[in-house]
Amino acid sequence: MRLYEKLADDLAWAIRRGAFAPGARLPSVRHISQQRGVSVSTAVRAYHELERRGLIDAAPRSGFFVVGPRRSALPSVPQRRLTPVPVAGGGRILQLLAAADDPRVVSFGAATPQAGYMPSAALAAASRTVWRNARRRCMTQAFPPGAIELRTALAKRLALAGCRLDPDDVLITNGCQEAMAIALQLLCRPGDVVAVEAPTYYGLLEVLEQQQLRALPIPSDPKTGISLDALEQAFSTGEARACVVTPVAANPLGVTLSDERKQKLAALVARYKVPLIEDDTYGELVETGRRAIPVKAWDRVGLVYYCGSATKTICAGLRIGWLSVPATHRAQAAKAQYLRTVSVNTWAQLTLAHYLATGPIDRHMRAAARSYRQCVAELVDQLERHFPAGTKISAPQAGFLVWVELPGTMDTDVLLEDSLRRGISFAPGPLFAPTDGFENCMRLNAAVEWNDRTKAAIQTLGGLVCARIALN
Structure with missing residues (x-):
């Protein structure tokens, strides 16, 4: 356990025991760092962790305050038979x-x-710069796999999250939904079974219907996420040809898998050799000072097909997503993207690449x-x-x-x-x-x-x- 997590656990225990009443102001970051003998940055990360858990709230220039108790219970966990x-x-x-x-x-x-909530001014500046410097290129198509500048910027950013990706591993798509659709097309044939969270994103269900695939709903808990025991049971029967999971802020429950559970998920995928399509659309939307670690970071067998998007984090109107695929599937993935939409808007790709390379991206995400x-x-x-x-x-x-x-x-x-x-x-x-x-x-x-x-x-x-x- 990291030092900031230990400090957060101690403070969470004190809050739940009533040492800090709802509405009470917590000690300042500097005070708690001196009191507990930790660095200021450790204290800040501990307070951000308490925010993530919903125990405290930050008031600008005023400090951190204990939130009031929730009056509502969490939704129920669906009880269903594991049937495609x-x-x-x-x-x-x-x-x-x-x-x-x-x-x-x-x-x-x-x-x-x-x-x-989007960085409109920074994106406008990036767009103007790209048009000024690469006008002719903006007026042509960036055919699959997409603009090298954006694929390089994404590979670098994902490397900071522990993902071992080369720019050539990245395919640019029209949003994350197209990325998932291409991955399913590569992995499945009509009639195949795909394990999904229950409840799950309706866009994914539309894709499954379009490709004539059957869904195997796996119960998802609003506190801990998809049931890994039920998923292993589904894997062990050999029915599931692939699975689709959103580890961070799953749509619609909003639940996030812990790093321990992400590692267990990666281990299940490796053990049973069932490919995982990871939807990491919301992975950047954390306040802990670092983005959430994707399951892809623990993929050692090349079976995690990583999907991401800028639509929820930077600009919905850009409609830019991406898919990482093993080298054996690169050509097939690029052809699938070409047959779907030919290409992704070049100007939008170059604008996003410029923003990722030069903009205050981490500050915006926080x-x-x-x-x-x-x-x-x-x-x-x-x-x-x-x-x-x-x-x-x-x-x-x-x-x-x-x-x-x-x-x-x-x-x-x-x-x-x-x-x-x-x-x-x-x-x-x-x-x-x-x-x-x-x-x-x-x-x-x-x-x-x-x-x-x-x-x-x-x-x-x-x-x-x-x-x-x-x-x-």
């Missing part, structure tokens, strides 16, 4: 995406951060992670104020998505119709299951602009939920 099922597409997805672009709608449905954590805290507070007793709410450790389990019997598909008529959108739970399930659940995007309008929308949504419960 065909995927039935969710008809609501395009409806939710349309609502996200409608200024009349308060959109909690699409997992897209509000533009104010600021974004902090902003999203505050957004999640605001959303949870509003839900606990306005939703009925018995509502269960996830406690995401990174990212900006919140999973809500409503009490009693509730059809959130029907609830969505009521909600849209009042100009409010959310993602209903059934979207996150391959066939049926999670009917009484919803996913909400917290990365909105929090003002009187958005707060009123949550109050209205809570009223609709209460009205539905009363009818039942």
Whole structure:
């Protein structure tokens, strides 16, 4: 255990025992470092770890304060048989995406951060520089595997997270969803079984349906993540041809695997030789002073197909993702990307590469992670104020998505119709299951602009939920 983790554990124990009451200010970083005989940087990392656990909150220029106790329980762990099922597409997805672009709608449905959380000024400067210096190149296509500048910048950044990647291992894609689709196309054939988290990202389910693959839902705990015991059971039968896992801020639960569990996952993949498609879209959104370590960092057999994206962290409009593949699959992956979309926007690639090489990327990631954590805290507070007793709410450790389990019997598909008529959108739970399930659940995007309008929308949504419960 690292020194900062030991200090964080000690302080967490004191908080839970009541030594620091809710709202109490913790000792200053300098004071605690002197008191415990550690460096200031160690004390800072300990406090950031306590923030990540949701035990304290930072107030600018004021210090760190103990947060109040949560009034809501965590959502339930799904209890299902490990049985492969065909995927039935969710008809609501395009409806939710349309609502996200409608200024009349308060959109909690699409997992897209509000533009104010993105580094727009730095990206604009990078874009101008690229256009000025490489205008002719911006007007041509960067065919697969993509611009070498971006692939080099990504390989360097991932090396800092422990991933042994060469720029030639990286394929640039149109977002992370295309990266996952290409990886599945390389690894599977129609009718094959793919192990997925339950609940899981609805975009992945759409890809599975398109490629005629069957899903094997593996229960995911809102505190610890995907059940590795259930996953090993699925691997041991030989049914699963591949698995897809989001180790950091899993969509929709928001849960993050510990490093120990990531290493166990990598070991399972190596032992049973079942390829893992790792969706690391949210891996940079941590406040601990270093990005989360991907499972790919523990891959010693070349079976982790790493997928990433800038859409949740830097700019959704760039639509840039990436996929790492073994040398044996490079040509196939590049051809698959070419056949899907021919290429990825050259100007966007070069702009992102320039920003990664010269911009204040680490500072932005920490600021974004902090902003999203505050957004999640605001959303949870509003839900606990306005939703009925018995509502269960996830406690995401990174990212900006919140999973809500409503009490009693509730059809959130029907609830969505009521909600849209009042100009409010959310993602209903059934979207996150391959066939049926999670009917009484919803996913909400917290990365909105929090003002009187958005707060009123949550109050209205809570009223609709209460009205539905009363009818039942």
